[in-house]
Amino acid sequence: xxxxxxxxxxxTPGVAGFLSRRRVLxxxxxxxxxxxxxxxxxxCDEDAVDVEEPGSAGGDAPGGDGGKEADADGNGQAPEPLxxxxxxxxxxxxxxxxxxxxxxxxxxxxxxxxxxAATGGQKWSLPGGAVPGAPLLVGEDTLYLAxxxxxxxxxxxxxxxxxxxxxxxxxxxxxQPRPIAVDGEQVYVIAEILEDxxxxxxxVIAALNSTTGRVAWKEQRDVGxxxxxxxxxxxxxxxxxxxxxxxxxxxxxxxxxxxWTHKTTKTNYGFFTVHQDLVVVPQGNVLQAFNLTxxxxxxxxxxxxxxxFREPAVLxxxxxxxDSARVMRAVDPxxxxxxxxxxxxxxxxLQVPRQYVKAGDTLYxxxxxxxxxxxxxxxxxxxxxxxxxxxxxxxxxxxxxxTDGKRVFALHGKKLHALPV
Numbered sequence: 001x002x003x004x005x006x007x008x009x010x011x012t013p014g015v016a017g018f019l020s021r022r023r024v025l026x027x028x029x030x031x032x033x034x035x036x037x038x039x040x041x042x043x044c045d046e047d048a049v050d051v052e053e054p055g056s057a058g059g060d061a062p063g064g065d066g067g068k069e070a071d072a073d074g075n076g077q078a079p080e081p082l083x084x085x086x087x088x089x090x091x092x093x094x095x096x097x098x099x100x101x102x103x104x105x106x107x108x109x110x111x112x113x114x115x116x117a118a119t120g121g122q123k124w125s126l127p128g129g130a131v132p133g134a135p136l137l138v139g140e141d142t143l144y145l146a147x148x149x150x151x152x153x154x155x156x157x158x159x160x161x162x163x164x165x166x167x168x169x170x171x172x173x174x175x176q177p178r179p180i181a182v183d184g185e186q187v188y189v190i191a192e193i194l195e196d197x198x199x200x201x202x203x204v205i206a207a208l209n210s211t212t213g214r215v216a217w218k219e220q221r222d223v224g225x226x227x228x229x230x231x232x233x234x235x236x237x238x239x240x241x242x243x244x245x246x247x248x249x250x251x252x253x254x255x256x257x258x259x260w261t262h263k264t265t266k267t268n269y270g271f272f273t274v275h276q277d278l279v280v281v282p283q284g285n286v287l288q289a290f291n292l293t294x295x296x297x298x299x300x301x302x303x304x305x306x307x308x309f310r311e312p313a314v315l316x317x318x319x320x321x322x323d324s325a326r327v328m329r330a331v332d333p334x335x336x337x338x339x340x341x342x343x344x345x346x347x348x349x350l351q352v353p354r355q356y357v358k359a360g361d362t363l364y365x366x367x368x369x370x371x372x373x374x375x376x377x378x379x380x381x382x383x384x385x386x387x388x389x390x391x392x393x394x395x396x397x398x399x400x401x402x403t404d405g406k407r408v409f410a411l412h413g414k415k416l417h418a419l420p421v
Contacts, residue, residue, distance in 0.1 A: 078377075078389040082407060082418040083120035088113060088129070089414050093368070093398035095311075095355045096135035098411045100404040101143065102159030105418070107400075107411050108136055110148070114162060117404050120418060124162030131178065133228060139182030140210065142166060146178045154179055154189055154208065168213030170206055177206075181232040181239060185209070186216055186253065188239055190227045193220065203227040205241075207256060217256040231270045233279075238292040240279050242270040248281055250292060260295035271311040273319065275333035280319060282309035287321060289336060299336030303327070315358040318380070322352045322365075328383045342383025350376055350388060357403040359421040362386065364408050366401035374399055375410045375419070391415055 088109035091097040097108035103123075104114040110129025113122055128148030130136060137144040142165060147153035154177055156166030170177045170191050177191035186207040192200035203225060206218035225243060232241035238259065239251045249261040265283045272281045278289045278298055287301040287309050303309055307325035314320075319333040326346035330339040345352065351373035353365025363380040367373030374390035395413035402409045408419045 076387055078375075078387040079420050082118075082420055084391075084415060084417045085115060085120045087115075087411070087414050087416045089411060089416070090130070090132055091397065091400060091411065092133060093400075094135065095400070096137065097130075098400040098402045098409065099136045099138050099143070099159075100402045100407075100409055101138045102141065102161075103404075104159055105402065105404070105409045105416065106136060106143070106159070107416055108134075112145075114159065115416065117407060117409075117418070120416075123160075126157075126162060131176075134178045135180070137179045137182055137187075139187075140184060142182075142210070144179040144182060144187055146176065150176065152177060152191075154187060156187075156210075166210065166213060168208040168215075170204075170208070170215060170218070174204060175200060176227075178227070178230070180230045180241060181234045182210065183234040183253065185211075188232065188234070188253075190230055192227055205251070205256065207253065219251070219256040219258075229270060231272065233272075233274045235274050235276070235292060240272070240274060240292065242272060244270045248272065248279070248290075250279070250295065259293070262290065262295055273312045273314045273333075275314045275317070275319065278333060280312055280314070280333060282312055282321065284308050285323075287312065287331075287336070289333070301329075301331060301336045301338070310352050311354045313356040315356060315363070320356050320363060324352065326350070326352055328378070330380070330383065340381070340383055342378075344378070344383055344385045345376070348385050348388075350385065354398070355401055357401050357408065359403045359405055359408060362421065364401050364403070366399040366410070368398045370395055370397075370399075370412070374412070375401055375408070389417070389419060391417065 087107045088111055089107040090109045099106050103117055105117050106114045108130040112126040112129040114124050116123050131146040131148055134146040142156040143159045144156050147155055153167055153169050155164055158165050173194050174191040175194050177189040179187050179189050181188040187210050189206050191204050193202045193204055194200055202223055204218050204220050207216040209216050230241055230243050237253050239253050242248050246264050247261055248264055250259045252259055272279055277292050279292055280289045285303040285308055289298040291298055303323045307323035309321055309323050312319055312321040314333050319331040322328045328342045328345055351367035351369050353376055354368050355366040357364050358380055361380050363378045365376045374388050376388050377386040391412055397413040400411040408421055410417045
């Protein structure tokens, strides 16, 4: 007997009951894909291939917004960008729409352009670009994309050169397969199941062999589950995902069978993080960790004063998470024990980060809103704010951040900045 996903029908409320324009667009990813075909693609600016001198921002001058003068260590003053380039970015605020791999940095858009991480010069581009709402998924030195031809294919590319290295097709009875996760052996996709009249009421989750492209397994999901807005991760034999339907689901990667599923209360738009054999989920003012093998609760952490936890991230074996009261925490993901707690974000009047990367001893957070947001550099050992970077464009798009360990890449609207670490 095959167990399937359970759905609840309602949409998870946001923090303070507010759903940003970015998140509305993200939730409508499937419809936007069709709209993009009608409206036409946005071309990449020819100037994007020009290399600017180090320290030159190009266009509107970005700058720090730390609100204080730098100390002897440079704290409080944002560094000048190594380079700034216009992009063809068409992002919806999700964390997998900006990636750094193979010496290039890529922002989701049409055409899909890869810029040299060191200089900002264009290395290659794909005319069709990325499917709106679909992730840029990197695994095993391969960039996996849903086909922009909407022909049912999933394609793998070499990030350094842009050359196609792998291709798979789920089958003609399925529409718009989108990769959601990858491990050393398989690429996991979600696709719509076509009815005889061309409509779709259900969807399927499947695994594609990352060597041969053959379908390893596929499982139909229940009516009412969403194929858009999926967040997923793989750890060992467990595929973990959620689709904003107040469900957290774990499947066995070897055959696709459902291991367990949990109803959740508030999952902050479906974001979660995994560490070893645990999955950590923010649920309102509680952060919960569940065992991947059986779904049993391992630990819980409560926020104070009714604050709601935001998107978590595990980086180098430390769990970082902020709450709506702008309190930042570092937590041992194995036990839930806080390592430190900081109110530096609140003290500086800054927005709460929703995405994190780490380079050296600095934690970089990207925020949703522009006016009091941007990229926030924090001491990973204490949570102290070192500096903030904002391009001062007033663009309503969420900031996205990525790193190759040598540079931090900050995407805001159609501007991509490379900052020194």
